[in-house]
Amino acid sequence: MSLLALFDGMPALTDVPSHPWPHHDQAERDVLLEVLESSSWYNGTKVKEFEESFAAMQDAKYGVACTGGTVALEAACRAAGVGVGDEVITSAYTFIGTCSAILKTGAAIRFVDIDPETNNLDIDQIEDTITSHTKAVMPVHYGGLACDIDRLQAIADKHELVILEDACHSWGAKYKDRGLGSWGLASGFSFQQSKNMTCGDGGIALTNNEAVADAIGCAINQGRSRYDKADPRLRWGSNHRMTEFSAAILLVQLSRMPEHTEIREQNAAMLTRTLSQIPGITPCTRLADATVVSWHVYGARYHEDEWDGLPRDVFRMAIASEGLRMEPGYPEPVYRHGVFQQDWANSEDIRPFPWAGEDWVQDYRALNLPKVERYCKERLGVRQAALLGDEGAMAQACGAIEKVWEQRGELLDAWRAGKIEGWDEEQVKRHKEKGKTQEALTR
Numbered sequence: 001m002s003l004l005a006l007f008d009g010m011p012a013l014t015d016v017p018s019h020p021w022p023h024h025d026q027a028e029r030d031v032l033l034e035v036l037e038s039s040s041w042y043n044g045t046k047v048k049e050f051e052e053s054f055a056a057m058q059d060a061k062y063g064v065a066c067t068g069g070t071v072a073l074e075a076a077c078r079a080a081g082v083g084v085g086d087e088v089i090t091s092a093y094t095f096i097g098t099c100s101a102i103l104k105t106g107a108a109i110r111f112v113d114i115d116p117e118t119n120n121l122d123i124d125q126i127e128d129t130i131t132s133h134t135k136a137v138m139p140v141h142y143g144g145l146a147c148d149i150d151r152l153q154a155i156a157d158k159h160e161l162v163i164l165e166d167a168c169h170s171w172g173a174k175y176k177d178r179g180l181g182s183w184g185l186a187s188g189f190s191f192q193q194s195k196n197m198t199c200g201d202g203g204i205a206l207t208n209n210e211a212v213a214d215a216i217g218c219a220i221n222q223g224r225s226r227y228d229k230a231d232p233r234l235r236w237g238s239n240h241r242m243t244e245f246s247a248a249i250l251l252v253q254l255s256r257m258p259e260h261t262e263i264r265e266q267n268a269a270m271l272t273r274t275l276s277q278i279p280g281i282t283p284c285t286r287l288a289d290a291t292v293v294s295w296h297v298y299g300a301r302y303h304e305d306e307w308d309g310l311p312r313d314v315f316r317m318a319i320a321s322e323g324l325r326m327e328p329g330y331p332e333p334v335y336r337h338g339v340f341q342q343d344w345a346n347s348e349d350i351r352p353f354p355w356a357g358e359d360w361v362q363d364y365r366a367l368n369l370p371k372v373e374r375y376c377k378e379r380l381g382v383r384q385a386a387l388l389g390d391e392g393a394m395a396q397a398c399g400a401i402e403k404v405w406e407q408r409g410e411l412l413d414a415w416r417a418g419k420i421e422g423w424d425e426e427q428v429k430r431h432k433e434k435g436k437t438q439e440a441l442t443r
């Protein structure tokens with residue numbers, strides 16, 4: 001009889017408390033009612049209090065709350081003077097929101113390959129990527145793992161570039177004990193529903209520079225200046241203001257961050273200890289200076305050769321049957337997104353990008369950065385909500401990985417014999433019903 005839950009065995013994850021996401025309790029209900037009855041649904045005290053509290057958590061002087069991470073990053077770009085004719089360097093492994101923020105300013109993107117060990121942009125390749133049009137670099141602290149900020153800063157200083165941090169996964173995360181998002185000229189965070197703290201959709205931009213904060217405020221509040229410091233040419237913008245309802249929820253969510261971050265850190269550490277014994281999966285490297293990691297996603301790489309050729313998706317199916325969902329991440333580097341695959345230079349009816357046809361712009365359609373291409377095929381991730389269980393739950397999750405590793409021979413034989421045909425959600429569901437599994441893992 002097989003031990004694997006994919007066949008006859010019992011799932012490794014049993015009796016695990018569920019962690020439905022988003023997390024909320026009476027505290028959110030209370031503050032929502034308080035705002036409802038206050039007749040102050042916008043431009044009130046909650047947004048201001050949230051801006052100050054969140055900026056303080058990340059060690060930044062100014063926070064400007066808005067409707068999303070993409071908006072925060074776009075406003076940060078604009079406040080840094082990024083626009084038509086400029087280029088911003090960013091990582092090829094990121095969400096399209098990073099790119100949209102840059103593109104909306106009229107600037108072009110120059111993608112840099114990643115370091116697969118860290119899942120962040122490869123600092124060693126940045127200098128070769130810089131051109132006379134490069135104005136900024138936007139590192140993405142992917143999953144809440146800090147980039148090597150010291151090395152990045154040295155390159156930025158040498159080439160007079162500004163750093164704009166995509167800190168959309170970095171709530172509570174630190175580098176050298178100082179909050180991510182407070183290192184560059186400005187940064188953006190996301191509070192969209194999947195995030196470690198959320199109000200459904202929301203964002204904040206942080207900076208230590210009053211004129212930049214003012215310009216960001218103008219960008220999200222129809223040009224209204226807060227501090228009277230913004231360059232007059234930047235005193236225009238759209239309406240991307242956060243409401244009092246969102247800020248009220250975020251203040252409650254913020255109060256849970258220290259405890260939640262500590263739990264995720266503990267669980268991530270256990271996962272790392274387990275994976276250090278399993279040659280088939282390598283966790284992302286955490287820099288020694290990444291003093292706090294938010295673990296929006298716990299990232300790792302699957303080495304098919306160590307599994308004697310067992311495909312990653314067959315492993316994922318087996319581990320999901322045990323009750324642990326391990327996500328594949330983005331199927332392709334972000335430069336394969338449709339927006340980068342168009343012939344914009346010859347587009348006659350739609351012409352959104354001023355850089356289209358310019359010879360200095362990276363040829364996105366020809367781009368093939370080897371490390372990120374491979375990384376997308378190897379990536380495995382455990383989402384943040386699955387890292388909120390207690391020690392026992394995490395021990396079971398680790399046991400699930402150990403079990404599948406130990407039973408890999410049987411899994412491989414079954415796959416080679418054609419007994420496993422690929423993702424069969426129904427089959428996985430049936431096996432999950434054998435034991436109580438973490439709801440959050442199955443989202």
Ligand SMILES: Cc1ncc(COP(=O)(O)O)c(C=O)c1O
Nearest residue numbers: 068069070095097098168190192
């Ligand atoms: C790395 C990264 N950057 C930017 C964003 C954009 O944030 P939002 O969805 O709040 O606009 C996200 C959000 O998912 C993200 O994961």
